[in-house]
Amino acid sequence: MRTPAGAIPVERYQGAVAEGRFRRLWNANAPGYLFLLPWLIGFFGLTLGPALISLYLSFTDYDMLRSPSWVGTANYVRIATADPKFSAAMNVTLTYVVFSVPFKLTFALLVAMALNRGLRGLTFYRAIFYLPSLLGGSVAIAVLWRQLFASDGLVNAALSQFGIEGPSWISHPNYSIYTLVALSVWQFGSPMIIFLAGLRQIPQDMYEAASLDGASKFRQFHKITLPLLTPVIFFNAVVQTIEAFKAFTPAFIISGGTGGPINSTLFYTLYLYQEAFGNFRMGYASALAWILVVIIAIFTAFSFLTSRYWVHYDD
Structure with a gap:
């Protein structure tokens, strides 16, 4: 069909409308994208990009000196069937997670409840108790911890003041992992602050009504505090477990990067570091890293699936 003289073709008209709409949207949103640009560069350049590269390297044989050579799933097969150090690292890491996270959260909750009693100078105590969380991951604290628990x-x-001859806690395979657990528990400040904020949100009239009904302090804690605090407990449990899986600096410094006696402090991240920068098996280390990602993802998914049975929200 012929377009009448002087009329604008339909395709050209639609293109002009779309172009005008795009310009209006761009002019309205350009400042937002400009402010997001540093984050976008960091996300794609420092997070997503390296992650995708490591995923590719996990299927290769790469020593950082030669070009990667494709080996398929050989790295993953070796991890699952022919790597005893992988099993040792997983056992050590799981032991660390199982002991450090519950003790850390319990201690943090007890301190938060003590601070929630209206102490004078609450801001000062809160800052003092939070300080270990800021310093605990540093090399200096790990060195200090190694000196504290040396022979x-x-x-x-x-202990000698009570006639007890203690072992060398760091170099003894039966005790070395628990010195790292103690260091983790000492860094209770971050979950403590979150617990304290959660306790402040619980209405006090609920405790007053329970007291009038003759409920003891323990019963109030069991029937009021814990149920209303379960969202905060859930959040702290997920975050602290992920952090425990990623723990590296204390084990590296205290064991001297070797994993301790009989691999008793060979954390998963430390073994990954040894494979990548000690043995120059970057492809194999990338496979280890992605297995850790999958383990953390499975734990997180399991936590969210089971939370419906014990986490109580307002609704």
Whole structure:
């Protein structure tokens, strides 16, 4: 069909309308995208990009000196069938997670409940108790912890005052992992602050009504505090478990990067580091890293699926 003289073709008209709409949207949203640009560069350049590269390297044999060579699933097969250090690292890491997270959260909750009693100078105490969370992951604290639990360290010096001859906690395979658990529990400040904020949100009239009904402090804690605090407990449990799986600095410094006696402090991340930068098996280390990602994802998914049975929200 012929277009009348002087009329604008339909395709050209639609293109002009779409172009005008795009310009209006761009002019309205351009400042937002401009402010997001640093985050977008960091996300794609420092997070998503390296993650995708490591996923590719996990299917290759790469030593950082030669070009990667494709080996398919050989790295994953070796991890599952022919790597005893992988099993040792997983056992150590799971032991660390199972002991450190519950003790850390319990201690943090107890301190938060003590601070929630209206103490004078609450801001000061809150800052002091939060300080270990800021310093605990540093190299200096790990070195100090190694000195404390050495055979001639402060811990054994204190035990000697009671006639107890303590072992070298760091170098003894039966105790070395628990020194790292103690270091993790000492860093209770972050979950403590979150617990304290959750306790402040519980209405006090509920405790007053329970007291009038003759409920003891323990019963109030069991029937009021814990149920209303379950969302905060759930959040802290997920975050702290993920952090425990990723723990690296304490094990590296305290064990000297070797994993301790009989691999007793060979954390998963430390083994990954050894494979990548000690043995220059970057492809194999990438496969280990992605297995850790899958393990954390499975745990997180399981936590969210089971939360409906014990986490109580307002609705």
